[in-house]
Amino acid sequence: MPTISDVAKLSGLSKATVSRVINKHPYIAKEKRERVEQAMKELGYVPNPSARRLRGSTTSTIGVIVPRIVNPFFSYLVNSIEQEAYKSNYQVLMFQSNENKDKELYFLNLLKNRQVDGLIMTSIENDWDVIQPYTEFGPIVLCNEYLMHSKAPIVRLDQAKGAYIGTKHLIDKGYTKIAYCTGGLFAEDGKDKDRNHGYQQALTEAGLSIQTNWIFINKHTIDDGKEVMRQMLAMEERPSAIFTGSDEIAAGVIMEAKENGVRIPEDLAVIGFDDQPIAEIIEPKLTTIRQPINELGEKSVEQLIALMSSKDADYKQIELPVELLVRKST
Amino acid sequence: MPTISDVAKLSGLSKATVSRVINKHPYIAKEKRERVEQAMKELGYVPNPSARRLRGSTTSTIGVIVPRIVNPFFSYLVNSIEQEAYKSNYQVLMFQSNENKDKELYFLNLLKNRQVDGLIMTSIENDWDVIQPYTEFGPIVLCNEYLMHSKAPIVRLDQAKGAYIGTKHLIDKGYTKIAYCTGGLFAEDGKDKDRNHGYQQALTEAGLSIQTNWIFINKHTIDDGKEVMRQMLAMEERPSAIFTGSDEIAAGVIMEAKENGVRIPEDLAVIGFDDQPIAEIIEPKLTTIRQPINELGEKSVEQLIALMSSKDADYKQIELPVELLVRKST
DNA sequence: TAAAAATATGAAACTGATTTCATAAACCAG
DNA sequence: CTGGTTTATGAAATCAGTTTCATATTTTTA
Numbered sequence: 001m002p003t004i005s006d007v008a009k010l011s012g013l014s015k016a017t018v019s020r021v022i023n024k025h026p027y028i029a030k031e032k033r034e035r036v037e038q039a040m041k042e043l044g045y046v047p048n049p050s051a052r053r054l055r056g057s058t059t060s061t062i063g064v065i066v067p068r069i070v071n072p073f074f075s076y077l078v079n080s081i082e083q084e085a086y087k088s089n090y091q092v093l094m095f096q097s098n099e100n101k102d103k104e105l106y107f108l109n110l111l112k113n114r115q116v117d118g119l120i121m122t123s124i125e126n127d128w129d130v131i132q133p134y135t136e137f138g139p140i141v142l143c144n145e146y147l148m149h150s151k152a153p154i155v156r157l158d159q160a161k162g163a164y165i166g167t168k169h170l171i172d173k174g175y176t177k178i179a180y181c182t183g184g185l186f187a188e189d190g191k192d193k194d195r196n197h198g199y200q201q202a203l204t205e206a207g208l209s210i211q212t213n214w215i216f217i218n219k220h221t222i223d224d225g226k227e228v229m230r231q232m233l234a235m236e237e238r239p240s241a242i243f244t245g246s247d248e249i250a251a252g253v254i255m256e257a258k259e260n261g262v263r264i265p266e267d268l269a270v271i272g273f274d275d276q277p278i279a280e281i282i283e284p285k286l287t288t289i290r291q292p293i294n295e296l297g298e299k300s301v302e303q304l305i306a307l308m309s310s311k312d313a314d315y316k317q318i319e320l321p322v323e324l325l326v327r328k329s330t
Numbered sequence: 331m332p333t334i335s336d337v338a339k340l341s342g343l344s345k346a347t348v349s350r351v352i353n354k355h356p357y358i359a360k361e362k363r364e365r366v367e368q369a370m371k372e373l374g375y376v377p378n379p380s381a382r383r384l385r386g387s388t389t390s391t392i393g394v395i396v397p398r399i400v401n402p403f404f405s406y407l408v409n410s411i412e413q414e415a416y417k418s419n420y421q422v423l424m425f426q427s428n429e430n431k432d433k434e435l436y437f438l439n440l441l442k443n444r445q446v447d448g449l450i451m452t453s454i455e456n457d458w459d460v461i462q463p464y465t466e467f468g469p470i471v472l473c474n475e476y477l478m479h480s481k482a483p484i485v486r487l488d489q490a491k492g493a494y495i496g497t498k499h500l501i502d503k504g505y506t507k508i509a510y511c512t513g514g515l516f517a518e519d520g521k522d523k524d525r526n527h528g529y530q531q532a533l534t535e536a537g538l539s540i541q542t543n544w545i546f547i548n549k550h551t552i553d554d555g556k557e558v559m560r561q562m563l564a565m566e567e568r569p570s571a572i573f574t575g576s577d578e579i580a581a582g583v584i585m586e587a588k589e590n591g592v593r594i595p596e597d598l599a600v601i602g603f604d605d606q607p608i609a610e611i612i613e614p615k616l617t618t619i620r621q622p623i624n625e626l627g628e629k630s631v632e633q634l635i636a637l638m639s640s641k642d643a644d645y646k647q648i649e650l651p652v653e654l655l656v657r658k659s660t
Numbered sequence: 661t662a663a664a665a666a667t668a669t670g671a672a673a674c675t676g677a678t679t680t681c682a683t684a685a686a687c688c689a690g
Numbered sequence: 691c692t693g694g695t696t697t698a699t700g701a702a703a704t705c706a707g708t709t710t711c712a713t714a715t716t717t718t719t720a
Contacts, residue, residue: 001442001467003676014700019678027697048443050380051676054705068409069424075405079398082426091436094399094424096412106421112331113378137331222607251611277552281581283613333706344670349708357667381706384675667716673709680703687696 002043011039022047023057053114061091062304063116065107067123069096071220072276073246073293077122077144080297088305101125108134118304121145128152139307143300146194153307153315155299162289162322163198163243166271169287169324170241171206175269178203179214179239181228181249199243214239225252232268233260240268241330247272247279250286254329269330284328292320332373341369352377353387383444391421392634393446395437397429397453401550402606403576403623407452407474410627418635431455438464448634451475458482469637469645473630476524483637483645485629492619492652493528493573496601499617499654500571501536505599508533509544509569511558511579529573544569555582562598563590570598571660577602577609580616584659599660614658622650 004022008015013032020028021036039045049059064081066074082092093116095107104125111119111134119140124131128150134140135152142154170178180199203210213235216228225248232238244250250272254264262268264284272279272288279286299318306313334352338345343362350358351366369375379389394411396404412422423446427434434455441449441464449470454461458480464470465482472484500508510529533540543565546558555578562568574580580602584594592598594614602609602618609616629648636643 005676015677016700023678029698046439046442048384048676049440049445050383050443052678053380054378054384054676055678056705057678069399069412070402070405070409072400072402072405075400075402079400079426082399082428086428086433092426094426096409096422096424098412098416103416109376110379112376113380115379222611248607255611277578278608278611281552281585281608281612335706345707346670353708359668378706382708384706385708386675387708665718669714685698
């Protein structure tokens with residue numbers, strides 16, 4: 001494996017000059033630059049990133065932390081980040097935290113050790129207090145997290161509005177018994193507070209009150225959705241509509257409903273969140289809240305690159321709009 | 331950021347001793363080991379991977395190359411790899427090649443430069459001739475690739491059998507006009523040869539001949555599936571069944587079929603591949619070939635770790651069985 | 661009890677790059 | 691023509707670890 005010394009030897013110049021060519025320093029004689037380039041090509045030389053990082057220079061790699069890569073929302077998000085970063089010649093390393101605090105910390109250490117020049121976090125497991133110190137080592141952009149208090153660059157969606165227009169839509173359609181199902185917790189520690197808030201606001205405006213047993217928390221998957229439906233079937237007073245935290249949950253609800261002869265939307269209206277491919281596959285097609293995933297990724301990368309380039313660029317807190325897509329499930 | 335020298339200073343010992351503690355060398359006095367460990371904890375010391383790698387030691391990271399992370403087959407596969415590696419205390423870096431040769435080469439260089447100790451490739455874009463030289467720098471396990479000639483560790487599925495039992499199932503159901511749709515190419519350079527072979531074998535055994543205009547190549551997504559259906563609709567003599575390369579394609583075919591009043595399976599039988607979640611969501615539920623994704627990931631990691639641990643462990647070529655799941659689309 | 665082997669530690673070399681410092685040549689202004 | 695920039699290059703220090711070599715101490719063996 002050729003090193004910079006090999007290139008120096010072959011070109012008859014010093015390591016310093018070779019390094020300068022690699023890093024496009026000014027003040028290199030054209031003839032020598034060409035000699036170096038020729039030698040690099042001849043040897044198939046590739047600089048060793050470990051050595052570069054050790055010396056403190058950047059390597060055009062950014063890291064992305066996702067909680068679960070099998071969740072289509074995140075795989076699409078990380079994909080859009082990757083595409084966008086590639087345009088600016090940045091390489092992306094993806095990490096799955098599996099909603100595990102220690103793994104998250106491990107990845108944060110990659111920033112500390114300069115394995116990556118910057119980090120995009122699409123989920124947060126540890127408290128901001130423990131994450132914040134790592135920003136000393138490189139910029140961290142929060143993407144899709146609805147952390148409230150932190151002074152940090154954030155690109156997120158208007159979750160509150162999403163929940164609000166979804167719930168409002170159900171109310172406008174005449175439904176009054178509206179259940180709510182969330183991926184996170186309900187009003188605990190500010191996380192997910194946004195969505196809850198939109199749901200509550202829509203109900204309050206319509207003079208409806210909140211039934212706590214119609215609130216389902218910590219639901220994520222299709223199977224979770226099926227289970228929610230089963231729980232609803234067992235209730236004396238069943239909701240006539242449900243606002244869910246993701247299309248996957250919604251799909252599970254619908255599948256289980258059909259199994260049990262519950263008609264959608266006559267007996268139960270269902271609204272999803274994300275507009276994933278399954279929203280158009282399931283029968284009836286799913287009314288859902290579309291999130292602009294690509295923009296979410298693009299803006300995050302954009303901001304991260306800005307922060308990496310100039311050390312004291314201002315951070316922004318960007319909120320992107322969501323949109324109601326009415327299909328057949330409501 | 332504390333370094334090994336800080337730890338050495340605080341514990342009153344040399345860098346060498348600290349390094350020995352970190353790497354669990356034998357012959358360290360218990361008392362000194364404890365002093366070092368105490369100092370490390372006190373400083374919140376984390377070894378810098380760049381420095382370690384530079385000196386040539388391993389860092390318990392493995393890389394996984396996937397073509398497209400938004401494809402559920404690959405996101406589930408990479409997930410299972412991650413889970414399995416984690417059990418053995420290996421960290422996983424995921425890379426998306428986007429079916430791009432240059433990106434793939436970039437990731438192979440990570441192996442060359444010791445950024446990762448080993449590599450699992452779930453797709454290969456370059457010829458094996460260009461990949462092979464990289465095995466000098468660390469083991470490469472091919473996972474899910476059906477490369478024929480290469481002498482390399484491979485964990486794959488019995489693709490030929492999958493295509494064979496799928497096609498055979500259609501024949502047994504009485505269909506004779508069977509189209510075929512593949513993600514790769516048809517019989518070009520040995521890639522994908524397996525599946526094609528199974529399809530051809532089943533047809534031949536039944537005395538059916540191959541209609542070349544019923545072969546669709548390079549199809550991957552739901553939209554591709556819709557397009558395939560549109561092409562079939564435009565044909566004078568339409569197939570009465572189709573074997574597709576993935577559940578996504580199959581879903582697209584079915585969606586477009588329904589739009590156009592083509593009944594599934596009466597007018598057109600559809601069979602998928604993968605058994606992804608959408609297979610059970612789409613109506614009618616999809617007959618498909620189940621692939622043991624988790625085992626695929628587990629075996630790959632298992633073999634990679636074996637190869638990394640002992641330099642001259644024998645490589646294996648493992649083939650896992652696939653299984654026909656009959657639902658309602660055939 | 662002396663020699664050999666095992667245990668334990670540190671100084672210094674080394675990994676592959678970048679950067680500082682020193683220096684020299686070419687160019688320019690006064 | 692002389693002194694100050696600008697351009698151009700290399701030697702050596704540096705980054706944070708690991709490993710070799712040397713050496714000292716303790717334990718085992720003959």
